Structure formats: C-alpha cells, structure tokens
Amino acid sequence: MVAGQLGGQAKVEGVAGTWKDLTENVNLMAANLTEQVKQIAKVAIAVNNSSEGLITESKHMRAAAEQTSAQAANVSSAAEQVSTNTQSVATGVEEMTASIKEIARNASDAARVATEAVKTAEVTNDSIAKRCR
Secondary structure, three states: OOOOOOOOOOOOOOOOOOOHHHHHHHHHHHHHHHHHHHHHHHHHHHEEEEEEHHHHHHHHHHHHHHHHHHHHHHHHHHHHHHHHHHHHHHHHHHHHHHEEEEHHHHHHHHHHHHHHHHHHHHHHHHHHHHHHH
C-alpha cells in the first residue's frame, strides 16, 4: 500500500481466493475514488478560474459604475446651473417687461403733455393774434 498518495494501489504478495478478490475490489474502489477526486479537482480549478474572471469583471463594472456616477453628478450640477440661469433669464425678462411698460407710460404721459402744450400754444397764439389786430 501507498499511504497518503492519491491513486495508490494495494499490493499483497501471495494471496489467493477471497483475499485476492478483496484486494482487487479495494484497488478498484481506490481507482474509482482517485478518478472522482481528479474530476472534483478539475471542477474546483474551473470554478476558481471562473471566479477570477468574475472578480475581474466585477472590478470593471465597479469602475464603470463609479465613472457613471461621476458623470451623473456632473449632469446634475449642469442641470442645476441651467435651472439657475433659466430663473435669472426669467427674472430679467420680467424686469425688462416692467421697464418697457414704464417707458410706454412715460411716453404716453409725454405725448399727453405735448398735446396739451400744443393746444395751449394754439390758444396763446390765437389770443396774441387777436390782440395784435
């Protein structure tokens, strides 16, 4: 027998009959067990290789997620800036509209005053013309 070695076989000299059959059966079971352990080892190696690949992919995905998160933060910041700018423009438009309305009122008042001045001047001219005759 070979102790501690995978695939070891029992070697018994000079046995026959039942002992020989038992030895052969033990050796067959050892061979079957050795094959099963080898298959398990292959599966374990394949699982290990797959897990290494998954770890690598996980790292790539994490890096991509971090990059996407940074881009989302930039987009959010830009959207906030656009919102602020839009509010500023809206406020500016409101102020400009108010200024235009005030200018229109002032122009209307000026036109009214000018019309009254013209009427007054006409009345004054008529009065002067009557006195001068």
